[in-house]
Amino acid sequence: xxxxxxxxxxxxxxxxxxxxxxxxxxxxxxxxxxxxxxxxxxxxxxxxxxxxxxxxxxxxxxxxxxxxxxxxxxxxxxxxxxxxxxxxxxxxxxxxxxxxxxxxxxxxxxxxxxxxxxxxxxxxxxxxxxxxxxxxxxxxxxxxxxxxxxxxxxxxxxxxxxxxxxxxxxxxxxxxxxxxxxxxxxxxxxxxxxxxxxxxxxxxxxxxxxxxxxxxxxxxxxxxxxxxxxxxxxxxxxxxxxxxxxxxxxxxxxxxxxxxxxxxxxxxxxxxxxxxxxxxxxxxxxxxxxxxxxxxxxxxxxxxxxxxxxxxxxxxxxxxxxxxxxxxxxxxxxxxxxxxxxxxxxxxxxxxxxxxxxxxxxxxxxxxxxxxxxxxx
Amino acid sequence: xxxxxxxxxxxxxxxxxxxxxxxxxxxxxxxxxxxxxxxxxxxxxxxxxxxxxxxxxxxxxxxxxxxxxxxxxxxxxxxxxxxxxxxxxxxxxxxxxxxxxxxxxxxxxxxxxxxxxxxxxxxxxxxxxxxxxxxxxxxxxxxxxxxxxxxxxxxxxxxxxxxxxxxxxxxxxxxxxxxxxxxxxxxxxxxxxxxxxxxxxxxxxxxxxxxxxxxxxxxxxxxxxxxxxxxxxxxxxxxxxxxxxxxxxxxxxxxxxxxxxxxxxxxxxxxxxxxxxxx
Numbered sequence: 001x002x003x004x005x006x007x008x009x010x011x012x013x014x015x016x017x018x019x020x021x022x023x024x025x026x027x028x029x030x031x032x033x034x035x036x037x038x039x040x041x042x043x044x045x046x047x048x049x050x051x052x053x054x055x056x057x058x059x060x061x062x063x064x065x066x067x068x069x070x071x072x073x074x075x076x077x078x079x080x081x082x083x084x085x086x087x088x089x090x091x092x093x094x095x096x097x098x099x100x101x102x103x104x105x106x107x108x109x110x111x112x113x114x115x116x117x118x119x120x121x122x123x124x125x126x127x128x129x130x131x132x133x134x135x136x137x138x139x140x141x142x143x144x145x146x147x148x149x150x151x152x153x154x155x156x157x158x159x160x161x162x163x164x165x166x167x168x169x170x171x172x173x174x175x176x177x178x179x180x181x182x183x184x185x186x187x188x189x190x191x192x193x194x195x196x197x198x199x200x201x202x203x204x205x206x207x208x209x210x211x212x213x214x215x216x217x218x219x220x221x222x223x224x225x226x227x228x229x230x231x232x233x234x235x236x237x238x239x240x241x242x243x244x245x246x247x248x249x250x251x252x253x254x255x256x257x258x259x260x261x262x263x264x265x266x267x268x269x270x271x272x273x274x275x276x277x278x279x280x281x282x283x284x285x286x287x288x289x290x291x292x293x294x295x296x297x298x299x300x301x302x303x304x305x306x307x308x309x310x311x312x313x314x315x316x317x318x319x320x321x322x323x324x325x326x327x328x329x330x331x332x333x334x335x336x337x338x339x340x341x342x343x344x345x346x347x348x349x350x351x352x353x354x355x356x357x358x359x360x361x362x363x364x365x366x367x368x369x370x371x372x373x374x375x376x377x
Numbered sequence: 378x379x380x381x382x383x384x385x386x387x388x389x390x391x392x393x394x395x396x397x398x399x400x401x402x403x404x405x406x407x408x409x410x411x412x413x414x415x416x417x418x419x420x421x422x423x424x425x426x427x428x429x430x431x432x433x434x435x436x437x438x439x440x441x442x443x444x445x446x447x448x449x450x451x452x453x454x455x456x457x458x459x460x461x462x463x464x465x466x467x468x469x470x471x472x473x474x475x476x477x478x479x480x481x482x483x484x485x486x487x488x489x490x491x492x493x494x495x496x497x498x499x500x501x502x503x504x505x506x507x508x509x510x511x512x513x514x515x516x517x518x519x520x521x522x523x524x525x526x527x528x529x530x531x532x533x534x535x536x537x538x539x540x541x542x543x544x545x546x547x548x549x550x551x552x553x554x555x556x557x558x559x560x561x562x563x564x565x566x567x568x569x570x571x572x573x574x575x576x577x578x579x580x581x582x583x584x585x586x587x588x589x590x591x592x593x594x595x596x597x598x599x600x601x602x603x604x605x606x607x608x609x610x611x612x613x614x615x616x617x618x619x620x621x622x623x624x625x626x627x628x629x630x631x632x633x634x635x636x637x638x639x640x641x642x643x644x645x646x647x648x649x650x651x652x653x654x655x656x
Contacts (some may be wrong), residue, residue, distance in 0.1 A: 237519060239602025246490055253497040253514075254497045346555070365619060369620065372613050373429070376431060
C-alpha cells in the first residue's frame with residue numbers, strides 16, 4: 001500500500017513535469033514495484049499522458065476569468081502555477097464570470113477572456129447563441145471524464161451539490177432521514193425545515209419525494225411538483241435567501257432538516273456541530289471551462305483545459321477546495337476521506353441526480369416567476 | 378430676469394434641483410419607460426399587477442409592517458428623546474452617542490447578529506428558558522416578529538433624532554411657567570410640551586413610514602422567506618426572474634402609493650402648520 005502511494009506520488013511528479021517518463025519508470029521499478037503490478041490507475045495515467053503528450057509548450061499568455069477568493073487561490077496552486085512551469089504560458093487571473101460581459105465582448109469583437117469558469121446554464125445560453133469556441137478534444141483527453149462533466153464547449157471545472165442534511169442530535173443514526181420523501185414527511189420526522197428560496201433543485205426534490213424515478217425526472221413535470229409542494233409549504237419554516245444562512249440556521253438549532261450544499265455541511269462538521277447529510281438523491285450541478293468565440297489566446301486556453309483534465313492536478317486541488325472534479329481517475333489519487341466528500345466521486349454519483357442545465361436554461365425564467373408566486377403567495 | 382422674490386429665493390436651491398433632476402427624476406423616468414410594455418397597449422405589466430392577488434397581498438403586508446414599525450419606534454423613541462432633552466448637556470451628549478452608534482455597523486452585520494441572538498438556541502431564548510418564563514423556545518425569528526425587531530432596531534435612531542431635533546427647540550421656561558400657574562408635572566407635559574413636540578412626531582413618523590416601505594435586507598434575512606415586502610419582490614424580479622418590466626411597474630406603483638400616502642397624511646396632520654410654514 002505504502003509503495004503504491006509512493007508510486008502515485010511519483011506519477012504525480014511526472015505529471016507535473018518534475019521528472020521525465022524514463023525517470024519515472026526507472027524509479028517505480030527500483031521501488032520494487034514490477035511493471036505488471038503498477039496499479040491500474042497509474043498505468044492508465046501513463047496511457048493518458050502518452051496521448052496528451054502533443055506539444056503543451058507554448059508562448060504568450062492565457063487570461064482566465066474565475067470566481068476569486070480561496071477558490072481562485074486553490075486553482076492557482078493546483079493548476080495555473082504548474083501549468084506556467086510546464087508550458088511557459090503565462091496565466092493571468094481575472095474576475096468574475098459574467099454572461100452579459102461575455103456577450104458584449106463577443107459582439108464588439110474585443111474578447112479579453114480566454115478561459116472562463118462558467119455555470120452550466122450560462123454555458124448553454126452562450127453556446128446556443130454561437131458565442132463559444134468548441135473544445136478541442138484532439139488535445140483534451142476526455143476518455144476518463146465522468147459522464148456529464150464535458151460538453152461541446154468545454155470540460156467541467158467544479159461540481160457542487162445540494163443535499164439533504166439534518167441535525168444528528170434530533171435525528172441520530174438509525175432514525176435519520178434518507179430520502180426527500182422523508183424530508184417532506186413531518187409525521188415521521190417532526191421538526192423545523194428549511195429550503196433554498198429558488199426553484200432549482202427544489203422542484204427536482206419534490207418530484208423525487210413524490211415517487212418519480214431518477215432517470216425519468218427530465219423534462220420536469222412542473223405541475224406535479226407544485227401539486228406536491230403546495231400542501232407542504234407550511235411545513236417549510238424558512239426559505240433561506242443566501243447559502244451563508246445554512247450554517248447559521250443549523251448552529252442556532254432553528255432547523256432540524258435542511259436542503260444544504262454539501263460544502264456547508266462539511267463546514268458544520270469541522271466545527272463539531274451535530275450535522276450529517278446523505279448523497280442519496282442529492283442534486284449536483286456542474287460548472288464548465290468555456291472559451292468565448294474569438295478569444296485571443298484560444299490555443300493556450302485549450303492547452304490549459306487539457307492540463308486541467310489531468311487527474312493528478314485535480315487530486316491536488318480538492319485537498320484545499322473540496323468540490324467535485326471531472327476526471328474519474330482523480331478520485332483514486334486522493335485520500336478516501338477526501339473522495340467521500342465530493343459530489344462527483346464515481347461512488348456517490350450513482351445515488352445522485354445531475355441538475356439538467358439545458359432544461360433550466362430553456363425554462364428558467366418562467367420557473368422563477370411561478371416560484372415567486374408560490375413562495376410569496 | 379429674476380425680478381420675482383420667489384424665484385430669487387429659489388436660486389440657492391438650484392444645485393440641489395439639478396442634482397435631483399439628474400439622479401432622481403431621470404432614473405424615475407427611465408424606470409417608467411421600462412414598465413411600459415410593447416404588447417397589451419403598453420400597460421400589460423400594470424394589468425398583471427392589478428389582477429394577481431399576490432401583489433395586492435404583498436403591498437398590504439408591506440404597508441402593515443411599515444405602519445407598525447413606525448408606531449413601535451414612536452412609543453420607544455419618544456421617552457428617549459424626552460430624556461435627552463431634559464438631561465444636562467454632558468449626559469445628553471453621551472446618550473446621543475449611544476443612540477447613533479448603530480449607524481456605524483452595517484445593516485447586514487446587524488441582521489446576522491439578530492439571527493444569532495433570536496435563534497432557537499440563542500441568548501434570548503436561553504434567558505427566557507432559564508427564568509422559566511417559557512417552557513419551549515419561542516419562535517422569535519423567521520416570522521413577522523423577527524422582522525419587527527430587526528426593523529425597529531434599524532429605524533429607532535432616526536425617530537429619536539427627529540424627535541430630539543424638535544424637542545430641543547422647545548423653550549423649557551414655558552414648562553416652568555406652567556408649574557408656576559399650578560400645573561402638575563404631567564399636566565405641563567401633556568398640555569405644553571407634548572403639543573409643541575408634535576412637529577417632531579409628525580416628521581419622524583413620515584420619514585420612518587416611507588423608509589420602512591422600502592426595506593429589503595432586514596425582512597429578507599429575518600423574515601426567512603415567510604415575510605415578503607414589495608422591495609423584496611422587486612429585487613427578485615430584477616435579479617432572479619430578469620423581468621425588469623414588471624419590476625419597474627411594481628416600483629412605480631410603490632412610488633405612487635407612497636406619494637399618495639404622504640399627501641393624505643400631510644392633509645390630515647396639517648403638516649404645513651406643524652412645521653410652522655404657510656402662515
